[in-house]
Amino acid sequence: MTAPRAWLIWTIGVFAYLVAVAQRTSFGVAGLEATERFNATAAAISFFTVLQLLVYAGLQIPVGILVDRFGSRAMVAGGAALMGLGQLQLAFADSVPGGVLGRVLVGAGDAMTFISVIRLVPLWFAPARAPLVTQLTGMCGQLGQLFSVVPFALLLHAAGWTPAFLSLAAMSVLAVVLVAVLLRDAPPGHPPRQTAQGLRATGVSVARAWKQPGTRLGLWSHFTVQFSGNLFAMSWGYPFLLSAQGLDAGTVSALMAVFVATAILSGPGFGRFVSRHPMRRSAMVLLITMATALAWAAVLLLPGRAPLWLLVILVVVLAVGGPGSMIGFDFARTFNPSHRIGTATGIVNVGGFIAALVAIYLIGLVLDILHSTGFSQGQLYGLAPFRIALSVQFVLLGIGTVLILLSRRKVRQQMAAQGVHVAPLMVALARQRRDRVERRRSARSRPDATQER
Template sequence: MDELELAQKHPNTTSERVDLEQTPPAPAEAVHGKPSFSEQPGADRAKTVSDGEPNLRAARNFGPESSTGKLETSCEKPLPKWRLILSVFLPFVAGYYLSFLFRTINASISPALAADFGLGAAETGLLASVYFLVFAGAQIPLGVLLDRYGPRRVQSVLLVIAVGGVTLFGNADSFAELLIGRALIGLGVAASLMAGLKAIVTWFPKDRVAFVNGGMIMLGSLGAVTATVPIDVLLNWIGWRSLFEVLTVATLATAGLIYFAVPEPEGSSKHASSFGKPLTLRSVFSDARFLRIAPLSATCIGSSWAMHSLWAASWLADVEGFDHQAVVNQLFTMAIGISLGALLLGIIADRLRKRGVPTEVLLAVVGALFMLAEIALVLRAPLPSVMLWSVVSVVGAATVLSFAMIADYFPVEIAARANGALNLLHFGGAFAIQYGIGVIVNQWAPQNGQYPEVAYQIAFSCGIALQAAALIWFAVPWLRNFVRYLSASIASPLVGLDRPMALVPVAEGVVLEASREDW
């Protein structure tokens, strides 16, 4: 019995289903043979046929609109566009800007810190990466808080904590104080991205989420631009301690802006699924689609952040032989690249989505290009260094794609927790990779203050291996169905079939599946 017949014979049960024409692509197969929480038991696995018949299998999908039937993406009253920009979009952009600035500023100030405190590669890596460690550890509880109390209150309170961390870091007299201050900064800005994403999902139309995410990440990533040439100028002018006094005032002002300018959402969340079951973190981590994209997103984006925020500068100085000014200039170019890349990825994802191409496909392509750029760096391919490092930095903006997919997979009621779960892996990966590179590089003795090329090559190669494994895991459904396609293509002449396969868009990408009617 197909879905439409069920809808006619059992109208009560179909109240939980979404209009088929508005339902996003269906989820992937369940893990370990069990249906993911996004699948409705007993749903018919009808396939798309060549004559354009609707893909009824999509009715099983549990997207943002299908958690409680025709659940709206937001229970809020629509705001005028100008107010959405001024009182929702820009305040959270300011918070994310500070987060990006603090994330990447160590690449510029680490020489001064190393000189003042006598830090080696391992200590420098730990100081930079503790930000990612604390940031990652805070994602899950902050996701719960954001879903419960809203982005306005949570973000403003956390930025006050960041003010304390910036003050301690700027007045530190020991490595331990630097470490604690850096950790508090990481905690204070840990919700900057998630709070903005939560606000966007709450207030903006669902079909514009990827584009608005791209705009926020593009403007926020200007913090990485600021952390290069502008910060270098300020360092030469006022020194790193006075610089952190300026950042203290800026962080406090941003906290006040968010608290007083952002509107408070009306209504309350409905923590229920289409089965009447509560939506929890277990729902996120048990979802087959999440388990597919998370390793690829975490290894690629985490590696990009780890390299851009610290080890790109070390590579350029030790391996490429750049002087300080040349390093700063290239970091500036890379930062511009990540800012423009965020907007570009958002636009491309938006247009491909309108053409029926899943965002998962674009994420896989970005991951593959990232690995090719890293391999070219490690092998010292005769290509412009700035081109390869720009590719590395742009991949850090692929959160535009990852979080747009998360918005499709899960309802608004647990949007922050789902984003937090993925962000936990992003920053956890960044911490492990950034600190791990430092540990590996530190196995070689520096010569004239510089580490040998082979140290970086081996360290970067370990990251590439992790990314390759994650890409293979991500592509397993495609590979499996491609094998089915080849098998069916060989068998088709034997049974007289002209079209043995049909393309079916699913949550994990466009895969090849046998069409039931063809068989």
């Protein structure tokens, strides 16, 4: 099943996802230019991203159902086409409503992409490789963000708004062509997709996926770990570093590149961790959550601007949240049957984006309130108002942590009812790993036949 063709299919899917990430994150780089182009407030600019994420999150479960029915090829191609239309609209928009329409189309197309690409993994790769390939998918997709923070940002500043967004539309056209020509839903001989279901059967499928505690554990893991990095990359990170922290554009671009590089490099490590320590996945999620809270607290509690080394630490911690949130999809995969993976993955993928859109909107709202009351002293994106506005994240981190702990308890109760007890299973897995290590050491130390002769 892991023949070269499987890797070709995966590569085409990942390219489409890379393009989707570039489209998703492009507006975060253009936030300051958008404020001038549309003559908009901070809340209005945040509304662009909030509405995009609202469309994205709202479509996750319907897309999960549709990809289970129609397959990845149709959904990925359709998503790329919608994103191309959205960026074309945005390229020529000169008002808030026109720009919002473009971002809605981008959000709808983006919503159709990731779940559809992730669904290819268990169909084309062996179960033992699925966690690593899933992490590689997220890792390679982050290159799209690197495109938005370096070449897109350079083109935006050099050539202007319209040429920059037309370049993104052209990328979508290329993705549509490659997917239509080369992508296939499943290997030859794989059982056909399920036949069309009525609304009642579809509702039953969604309900069963939701009732599975492992799905909810994946949802709240994704909710808690991903949103802070999302709001940083998609909306408020660039103005926070540029205006509040006083960094120059080159340094900000370098920090965003560090964000992408960290997400890429840490992905395989999470994949190996999940494969080797399946009973410690939720512990890793909680560890990342704590690190995120501590990193933001260190930056926001300083009386003045943060030193560059501390901002680098913040960026690295936030970037780790991206591949860390992929653990949520592993919960969906391991606790649901194959015919319901798309639906369960859609439920999980709602989490981080719902949290992100809430946080992005609240941050913009708080910034506007502080500006209107005179607290900002005429600086809409000043350090003092940003310090207060960004603190709304701690509320969401706390809520997510509580829900993770509650869901994990439900999962362990379900496992115990099925005769699987966590502590003995962890001991057994540890013993198996120790035995494998000892066998490898023994094999390396044993003289071969030539030496014996």
